[in-house]
Amino acid sequence: MRVPLNWLADYVDLPAETDPHALAAGFASIGLEEEDFFGPEITGPLVVGRVLELVKEEHSNGKTVNWCRVDVGPEHNEDLDDPKDPQPGEERPSRGIICGAHNFVPGDLIVACLPGAVLPGDFKIAARKTYGHKSDGMICSAKELGLGEDHSGIIVLSDLGLTGEPGDDAIALLGLDQVTLDVNVTPDRGYQLSMRGIGREYAQMKGQTFTDIGSAEVAPTNAATDDGFPVSVEDNNPINEVAGCDQFTALQVTGLNPAAKTPFWMQRRLQQAGMRPISLTVDVTNYVMLELGQPLHAYDTALLGDEIVVRRATAGEKFTTLDDVERKLDPEDLLITDRGADSQGGKVIGLAGVMGGADVEVHAGTTDIVIEAAHFDPISIARTSRRHKLSSEASRRFERGVDPRLGPVAARRCADLLVELGGGTLSPATTQVGQAPEPTVLDFKVARVASLVGVDYTVAEVTALLEGIGATVSAKDDETVSVTVPSWRTDITDDVDLIEEVARTGGYDRIPSVQPAARAGNGLTVAQKTRRRISNLLAADGFTEVLSYPFTNDKRDDQLRLEADDVRRKHVRLANPMSEDLPLMRTNLLSTLVDLVVRNQGRGAKDVALFEAGLVSTSAGLPEGPGPRHLPGYHPSDDELEAIYASVPAQPYHYAGIIAGNVELPGVWGKGRKAEAADVIDTVRRIAAVNGLEITVEADQIAPWHPGRAAKFVLADGQTLGHAGELHPKVCENLGLPARTVGFEIDLDALLAQEDLRAWDGALSTYPVSRQDVALIVDAELPTQTLAATLREGAGEELELLETFDLYTGDQLPEGKKSLAFRLTFRAPDRTLKADEASAMREAATKLAAERHGAEVRS
Numbered sequence: 001m002r003v004p005l006n007w008l009a010d011y012v013d014l015p016a017e018t019d020p021h022a023l024a025a026g027f028a029s030i031g032l033e034e035e036d037f038f039g040p041e042i043t044g045p046l047v048v049g050r051v052l053e054l055v056k057e058e059h060s061n062g063k064t065v066n067w068c069r070v071d072v073g074p075e076h077n078e079d080l081d082d083p084k085d086p087q088p089g090e091e092r093p094s095r096g097i098i099c100g101a102h103n104f105v106p107g108d109l110i111v112a113c114l115p116g117a118v119l120p121g122d123f124k125i126a127a128r129k130t131y132g133h134k135s136d137g138m139i140c141s142a143k144e145l146g147l148g149e150d151h152s153g154i155i156v157l158s159d160l161g162l163t164g165e166p167g168d169d170a171i172a173l174l175g176l177d178q179v180t181l182d183v184n185v186t187p188d189r190g191y192q193l194s195m196r197g198i199g200r201e202y203a204q205m206k207g208q209t210f211t212d213i214g215s216a217e218v219a220p221t222n223a224a225t226d227d228g229f230p231v232s233v234e235d236n237n238p239i240n241e242v243a244g245c246d247q248f249t250a251l252q253v254t255g256l257n258p259a260a261k262t263p264f265w266m267q268r269r270l271q272q273a274g275m276r277p278i279s280l281t282v283d284v285t286n287y288v289m290l291e292l293g294q295p296l297h298a299y300d301t302a303l304l305g306d307e308i309v310v311r312r313a314t315a316g317e318k319f320t321t322l323d324d325v326e327r328k329l330d331p332e333d334l335l336i337t338d339r340g341a342d343s344q345g346g347k348v349i350g351l352a353g354v355m356g357g358a359d360v361e362v363h364a365g366t367t368d369i370v371i372e373a374a375h376f377d378p379i380s381i382a383r384t385s386r387r388h389k390l391s392s393e394a395s396r397r398f399e400r401g402v403d404p405r406l407g408p409v410a411a412r413r414c415a416d417l418l419v420e421l422g423g424g425t426l427s428p429a430t431t432q433v434g435q436a437p438e439p440t441v442l443d444f445k446v447a448r449v450a451s452l453v454g455v456d457y458t459v460a461e462v463t464a465l466l467e468g469i470g471a472t473v474s475a476k477d478d479e480t481v482s483v484t485v486p487s488w489r490t491d492i493t494d495d496v497d498l499i500e501e502v503a504r505t506g507g508y509d510r511i512p513s514v515q516p517a518a519r520a521g522n523g524l525t526v527a528q529k530t531r532r533r534i535s536n537l538l539a540a541d542g543f544t545e546v547l548s549y550p551f552t553n554d555k556r557d558d559q560l561r562l563e564a565d566d567v568r569r570k571h572v573r574l575a576n577p578m579s580e581d582l583p584l585m586r587t588n589l590l591s592t593l594v595d596l597v598v599r600n601q602g603r604g605a606k607d608v609a610l611f612e613a614g615l616v617s618t619s620a621g622l623p624e625g626p627g628p629r630h631l632p633g634y635h636p637s638d639d640e641l642e643a644i645y646a647s648v649p650a651q652p653y654h655y656a657g658i659i660a661g662n663v664e665l666p667g668v669w670g671k672g673r674k675a676e677a678a679d680v681i682d683t684v685r686r687i688a689a690v691n692g693l694e695i696t697v698e699a700d701q702i703a704p705w706h707p708g709r710a711a712k713f714v715l716a717d718g719q720t721l722g723h724a725g726e727l728h729p730k731v732c733e734n735l736g737l738p739a740r741t742v743g744f745e746i747d748l749d750a751l752l753a754q755e756d757l758r759a760w761d762g763a764l765s766t767y768p769v770s771r772q773d774v775a776l777i778v779d780a781e782l783p784t785q786t787l788a789a790t791l792r793e794g795a796g797e798e799l800e801l802l803e804t805f806d807l808y809t810g811d812q813l814p815e816g817k818k819s820l821a822f823r824l825t826f827r828a829p830d831r832t833l834k835a836d837e838a839s840a841m842r843e844a845a846t847k848l849a850a851e852r853h854g855a856e857v858r859s
Contacts (some may be wrong), residue, residue: 001193002038003181006270011199012207019329027183031504032192038272041120041146045626046171047072048164049139051104052094054380057131065101065131065348068139069094072112073167078136082120086655097133103153109163111140111155111170145176147271159263162483175265180272188356188491190400197488204468204505212470214409214488215293221408221415222251224750228431229370230307232339236628237312237331239380240631244334245310245352247375249407249417250431252301252671253366256281256424263421275393281362281369282738284417286393293488294402294410295394297336297350301368302361305338305346310374319348321390322356331382334376351383353398354390356527373411375434376403378490388578403488405436440485444495447479452505455510465505466498487610510524527653527752531613534655534687534748535718541683543657544610550614551582570620572649585617587647589656590704590745597658598736606738607661615651615749622649654722656745659681660738677709677725680744684713691751692758697723697785704731713746715754720744765829771798772839774846775821775858777813782853784820793820795841795849798833801825819858 005023008014011126024034053069075705077093097112104110113136123144127136138144143151157163157173164173168664171177183198191197196214204212212218226556229250235243260280265289267277276824277283285296299308313319320326329335332766339346340358350356353376362369382399385391415426422530452454459464462480463473468487485492492498503511524532535545557569569582586592593612598610627647628634636644659675666672679695688695693715702723724744732741778787784804792802806821813819824845826838849855 001183001198002183002273003183003195003198004178004269005176005181005270006178007195007272008199008202011195012202012206012210013214014202020181022704024181024183027201029507029509030201030205030732031186031508032198032201034184035182035184037841038182038338040171040177041180042171042176043118044116044169044171045076046117046140046145046169046176047114048166048168048170048173049073049095049110051106051108051110052107054104054106058130060359061099064102066099067131067133067719067825068099070097070110070112070137071166072137073165073419073608078231083260095135095136097137097139098130098133099139099154100562101139101141101152101154104139104156107157109143109157110158111174112143113138113140122416124781135172139640145174147174147176147268148277153504160267161261162264170202171370175272175843177232177270185400187400190397190490191293191403191488192418193397193400194289195291196293200468200470210468214294214403216405216409219413221412221432223430224432225428225430227429228252229301229304231310231431231433233310233433235310235312235334236753239377239383242377242379244312244377244380245374245375245434246429247404247407248308248310249373249411249433249436251371251411252310252371252427252429253371253415253418253422253424254301254427256369256418256422258365258367259421267423268728272822279362279364280422281418283367284414284421288410288414289393289397289419292406292410292413293397294406295353296361296414297356297372297394298414299349299360299372300362300368301370302366302624304349304370305340307339308349308372309339309346310352311335311337311338313348317348319357321351321357322361323355323390324358327351327390329386329424330384332380333387334380338370338574343826344394345534351384351388351390352376354385354388354395355392359426360582366852367424371414373407373414375407376437378646387452401490404490405487408432415563420656428736436487439487440493442483442485442495442498443476443480444483446481448495448839449499449502452499454514455503455506457502461506462502468505469501471498523718530748530752531653533690535611535613537690538611538655538657540684541609542663543609543659546593546596546610546612548596548612549578549582549616550592550616551578551779552584553582554584554587559731560591561731561734562703565721566703567618567620571620572617572619573774584704586747587616589614589616589654590658590743593656594735594737596742597660599691601736601738607665609657609663611655611657613655614653617649617651618653619649623647636702654688654745655748656743658741658778660741660742674740674856675742676740677706677711677742680706680724680742681711684744684746686723686781687746688721688751689714692756693751693754694757696789699784701776705816715750717754719750719753720747721750731766763829765827767828767830767832768831769825769827770835772824772826772838772842774819774842775806775808775819775822776846776849776855776857777817777819778849778853778859780816780818782818787820787849787855788822790844790852794845795824795826796844797831798826798828799824799845800827815817830831 006086021064049070052071056064057067058635071094078095079312096845107297113125115125115127125138127134139154141151141154141395142148185192200210216688230575231248231250231254233245251360262277262283266283270286285298313331313333313335315331317329318326319329332698335348336352337346337348347359349360376398378399378401381395385395395505418424419426445463446459452799466473466483472484476482483498525776562568571587574583577583596610597608628643663670663675663679664673697715698712701707703724704727706726706728712723713721715721720743727741727743727832732739788802802821805823806818824842826833844856
């Protein structure tokens with residue numbers, strides 16, 4: 001919300017010398033955080049000038065310019081010194097300025113920017129020679145001063161309803177010295193999206209009395225009459241059984257002057273608030289919305305049917321909004337339509353609370369209008385806005401909650417301004433459909449404030465703070481107060497909300513910062529320790545941790561060459577994606593991690609090792625259709641809770657890493673080494689080992705891996721931990737990755753479900769080891785891991801370490817065979833093993849390998 005400080009000063013006692021930074025700090029202490037400052041961007045001299053003489057000159061480039069003599073006041077006028085111009089004494093002192101615009105004549109008051117001034121964009125003004133004259137300054141357009149986009153002509157003060165004398169300060173006259181503060185309004189505080197709301201916050205912060213300009217007790221309103229413009233609310237499909245429109249106020253203004261212009265002071269305030277002036281009627285509705293917080297809409301009465309109808313859309317219905325986009329409507333969309341005398345031929349004239357259409361829009365010839373001030377259900381408006389990706393100033397306010405009692409006040413305020421500025425007449429005929437709800441009354445014990453906030457507030461202090469937000473407070477007994485919640489605070493529904501308001505408006509700086517003491521015996525969870533252990537291992541190996549957005553699309557599945565029935569294609573689809581190109585939640589980390597590898601490679605990092613830890617999502621196993629929905633505040637039964645949990649997608653926690661380029665960088669120590677499948681396979685083996693797990697490594701053919709250079713990791717209970725290896729060449733080509741890029745991905749949840757084998761109740765042996773080597777000839781297709789597991793089983797408990805140190809395939813072996821060499825390290829806990837004992841253990845291991853796999857000892 002942009003808050004022009006000069007506008008805020010209309011409602012509160014704001015000293016002229018207020019430091020905007022100090023004001024922002026004060027607002028931050030009550031929850032209104034500063035977003036930005038918009039301060040003066042022009043330094044003078046910028047003055048009022050009167051055009052004394054204007055000579056049109058045609059030049060060889062085909063352009064006609066005006067050579068002007070401009071009176072800029074005694075302080076700034078200079079004697080004539082250009083030989084081509086009138087000599088001193090022939091006329092009073094002035095300045096000569098070249099101007100290419102043609103929308104002014106001698107005698108007009110204009111805005112002159114003189115040498116030494118600096119305009120927005122750090123545009124410095126200096127005297128210069130041009131078109132055969134010395135141009136001693138510039139006559140300014142609205143765009144050059146940051147007052148709008150109009151650059152077709154220069155500013156003529158009379159067109160803005162302004163006047164002055166030559167030499168007057170134009171910065172102050174045009175409001176270019178004013179400051180606007182942009183504050184961040186949280187979604188639950190829609191009332192702050194108005195000068196009324198910000199003024200109330202300031203008044204309470206400074207202890208001032210606030211006169212509520214939006215109160216029906218203070219501001220004038222019209223009583224409902226029987227002859228008001230006909231309005232019918234026909235909501236046959238309410239969301240959550242809540243009517244989409246519970247109140248609708250309509251006033252009529254006739255006889256507006258189509259030529260009436262928006263006064264400059266209103267245009268300037270709209271610009272400061274970030275809105276573009278359009279026309280008097282539209283500007284007034286926007287001004288009142290910014291002032292009070294009630295969105296309004298004005299319809300040309302001549303273009304309306306005989307009745308306004310508020311209804312839900314029908315399936316397949318279409319409507320073109322003011323931005324010239326045709327939208328296919330949803331049956332949940334709430335519409336404003338009209339209806340003819342025969343109940344036929346009605347047209348859609350607006351998406352309720354979001355945006356209107358062009359059919360009944362006010363235009364340059366409009367003289368009679370109907371002003372709409374309605375109250376819409378926040379959920380209905382929010383869904384429509386997100387469904388059509390159409391956010392407007394109106395929808396922002398309605399979806400955050402608009403004061404349900406504000407409609408009649410805002411409609412009358414808008415009508416009064418149009419009568420005052422546009423010469424119209426306010427009709428006494430008034431439409432009022434529906435009534436504002438009864439105010440919420442809450443009881444709570446004052447002592448609860450101290451127990452939750454940690455500050456001892458007195459009953460009088462709590463009462464004053466709550467009255468400051470507009471509540472009515474009365475004491476029920478010594479400990480309890482009864483609070484009538486103001487109508488604009490739709491976010492306050494329970495006593496804890498009132499306690500939050502006491503803490504906020506009393507100042508967050510009063511709340512003590514006390515670090516809670518950690519409970520004895522509680523530290524990191526097993527999952528946290530495991531994640532830290534894995535991340536530390538990867539970081540020590542040279543990987544850099546990154547975070548990628550978890551959003552993807554079907555095209556990425558195709559690029560990864562996933563099969564049509566692959567469970568990783570079972571995505572969760574987002575109802576409101578950040579981008580239409582990325583509407584799905586990822587089912588694996590590699591699908592989004594590759595984007596960061598490509599980005600780093602594109603920025604010159606040719607040797608990249610990245611890893612990511614995070615959640616993935618899958619819709620596999622979910623019931624068809626949307627999950628169960630319940631109204632806010634509803635407490636579901638056990639069966640309903642079970643159905644709710646069953647509709648929640650599984651979100652396992654994964655680790656993934658990618659190495660592209662060199663795994664060992666070149667240097668004086670050598671040429672370096674490209675990453676290979678063995679590097680990431682070994683990384684996963686060590687992740688398992690550091691967490692005390694035994695895994696089986698198997699060959700596997702699954703996308704996106706190379707069918708002959710990848711491995712699957714199986715845990716002791718048969719679960720798949722993950723995969724690692726070289727990415728398929730076609731996958732690298734599809735994604736723009738370097739050839740032979742390698743990677744891995746594992747399921748941390750599957751890892752955490754395993755028993756940690758590092759727990760041991762024995763004692764370290766101090767006796768020496770005995771090592772035995774053996775080479776076995778086996779089938780070439782037999783996995784090394786399978787043979788190693790058999791040797792480990794046959795060797796017995798004294799086997800401390802089993803290592804594979806050689807693989808041989810060649811002419812000395814039969815076709816289809818390979819030789820694997822193992823080193824077995826034995827150690828006994830209570831004695832020194834004899835060579836014969838160690839040899840016997842080796843023989844037992846090789847015998848079991850021969851029985852299971854037909855292994856032969858290679859001589």
